[in-house]
Amino acid sequence: GAVVSQHPSWVICKSGTSVKIECRSLDFQATTMFWYRQFPKQSLMLMATSNEGSKATYEQGVEKDKFLINHASLTLSTLTVTSAHPEDSSFYICSALGPMSSYEQYFGPGTRLTVT
Amino acid sequence: GENVEQHPSTLSVQEGDSAVIKCTYSDSASNYFPWYKQELGKRPQLIIDIRSNVGEKKDQRIAVTLNKTAKHFSLHITETQPEDSAVYFCAASNAGNMLTFGGGTRLMVKP
Numbered sequence: 001g002a003v004v005s006q007h008p009s010w011v012i013c014k015s016g017t018s019v020k021i022e023c024r025s026l027d028f029q030a031t032t033m034f035w036y037r038q039f040p041k042q043s044l045m046l047m048a049t050s051n052e053g054s055k056a057t058y059e060q061g062v063e064k065d066k067f068l069i070n071h072a073s074l075t076l077s078t079l080t081v082t083s084a085h086p087e088d089s090s091f092y093i094c095s096a097l098g099p100m101s102s103y104e105q106y107f108g109p110g111t112r113l114t115v116t
Numbered sequence: 117g118e119n120v121e122q123h124p125s126t127l128s129v130q131e132g133d134s135a136v137i138k139c140t141y142s143d144s145a146s147n148y149f150p151w152y153k154q155e156l157g158k159r160p161q162l163i164i165d166i167r168s169n170v171g172e173k174k175d176q177r178i179a180v181t182l183n184k185t186a187k188h189f190s191l192h193i194t195e196t197q198p199e200d201s202a203v204y205f206c207a208a209s210n211a212g213n214m215l216t217f218g219g220g221t222r223l224m225v226k227p
Contacts, residue, residue: 032213034214034215042219042220043205043217043218043219043220044160044205044215044217045217046214046215046216049212049214060117091157093159093160095215097213102213103148103150103165103167103209103213104150104162104165105150105213105215107159107160107161108159109158109159110157110158110159112157
């Protein structure tokens with residue numbers, strides 16, 4: 001149980017275009033989801049907290065107009081990278097708070113974004 | 117906000133030896149401390165976690181200790197095997213459930 005999926009697993013896009021990444025909780029409802037970014041050989045950095053039915057809370061330094069987050073249902077959160085640039089190339093990982101625990105987060109498999 | 121520091125950044129051990137990774141945190145309100153193993157290009161995998169009301173937890177070859185007073189916690193892996201080679205991250209969260217990760221430790225187990 002507590003499986004989180006992401007789609008796509010990898011994407012290549014041209015500079016200036018937008019890319020949408022989906023995060024789904026497959027067998028549980030997730031009121032709260034999180035989005036992380038991980039650059040090569042670095043740690044995971046929290047970008048934003050996504051709560052179903054309300055606006056996302058962004059971490060300091062993360063542009064909310066560039067990284068649009070929508071959590072329209074209890075099983076789906078989306079991250080849209082708008083006007084992508086090469087420096088946005090990274091590994092984006094979502095997670096969801098588990099159904100049985102108020103602590104444990106279940107991670108998606110990640111999305112490798114490459115902006116050319 | 118929370119700040120988590122992790123040491124060492126790289127650790128090389130001989131198969132069968134023990135490995136210890138240490139983390140310190142800054143926010144005394146943090147109450148949940150998970151450890152993750154991440155292989156290249158994969159998602160972080162929870163290997164063990166501990167809550168602030170417990171000082172030690174063990175699961176087979178893996179153990180975690182927590183010192184709330186000193187605000188540090190450690191991961192201990194005994195009888196290391198080559199398949200333990202990966203990057204390990206500690207993390208801390210508070211009631212808001214937001215995880216702050218340490219910088220990571222690349223563990224290499226030499227056969």
